[in-house]
Amino acid sequence: MFGLINRAFERFILRDYGAESWNAIRHAANIEASTFISMDVYDDEMSFRLFEAAAQHLAYSRDDLLERFGESWVDVGASAGFGPVMRLGGSNLTDFILNLDNLHTRLGLTFSALRPPSFRVELTSSADHSPCIRLHYRSDRQGLTSFVVGVLRGLGKHFNEPVDVRIEQATQGRQASFLVQPLSRHE
Numbered sequence: 001m002f003g004l005i006n007r008a009f010e011r012f013i014l015r016d017y018g019a020e021s022w023n024a025i026r027h028a029a030n031i032e033a034s035t036f037i038s039m040d041v042y043d044d045e046m047s048f049r050l051f052e053a054a055a056q057h058l059a060y061s062r063d064d065l066l067e068r069f070g071e072s073w074v075d076v077g078a079s080a081g082f083g084p085v086m087r088l089g090g091s092n093l094t095d096f097i098l099n100l101d102n103l104h105t106r107l108g109l110t111f112s113a114l115r116p117p118s119f120r121v122e123l124t125s126s127a128d129h130s131p132c133i134r135l136h137y138r139s140d141r142q143g144l145t146s147f148v149v150g151v152l153r154g155l156g157k158h159f160n161e162p163v164d165v166r167i168e169q170a171t172q173g174r175q176a177s178f179l180v181q182p183l184s185r186h187e
């Protein structure tokens with residue numbers, strides 16, 4: 001995966017758990033590099049080793065860890081130089097989610113080594129007729145479903161539109177659909 005992801009992970013751990021934890025996690029994952037280059041491509045396996053080591057070190061389940069990392073993505077991803085892309089993605093949650101596939105496809109055109117996930121959006125309504133979004137996710141990679149849950153929650157906070165995110169269906173960790181509902185209607 002692009003170094004951007006490992007870099008964002010490093011920032012997330014440093015920000016929330018401190019340098020000692022980051023060093024312990026890095027060593028447990030056998031990672032020599034002290035920092036990652038955003039636009040270099042690293043083995044996916046390296047990122048997965050980091051996630052595994054962090055989950056163990058912090059005593060979280062892997063899914064819990066990925067959700068937390070996902071939630072931090074808007075802040076740490078934007079601060080890793082993707083602020084302008086964030087702004088291009090839209091000025092509210094629905095527009096941003098509608099643009100998600102386009103955003104990754106465009107990045108994939110610019111950086112040919114990218115294997116971006118794909119997204120399809122259904123605008124729908126919940127049982128109580130409030131508008132909500134069904135998001136279909138598909139990836140080459142396995143096991144990142146909880147990361148998507150976290151990113152969607154983080155996006156909701158970023159746009160001041162807090163949401164509840166539920167996994168409706170997940171297949172072999174490579175495909176999933178999520179129901180994204182505004183939280184205020186349920187509180």
Ligand code: HEM
Nearest residue numbers: 001002082085086114115116117139140141144148151152
């Ligand atoms: C400014 C916004 C964003 C940028 C610049 C961005 C960029 C990227 C990049 C560069 C990758 C690495 C792909 C690779 O190395 O092959 C990636 C992966 C990924 N992105 Fe995004 N992304 C953004 C927002 C989001 C959002 C909002 C979501 C989900 C709701 C998301 C979900 C994912 C997932 C799940 C992956 C892991 C790869 C996979 O599933 O196969 N991204 N993104």
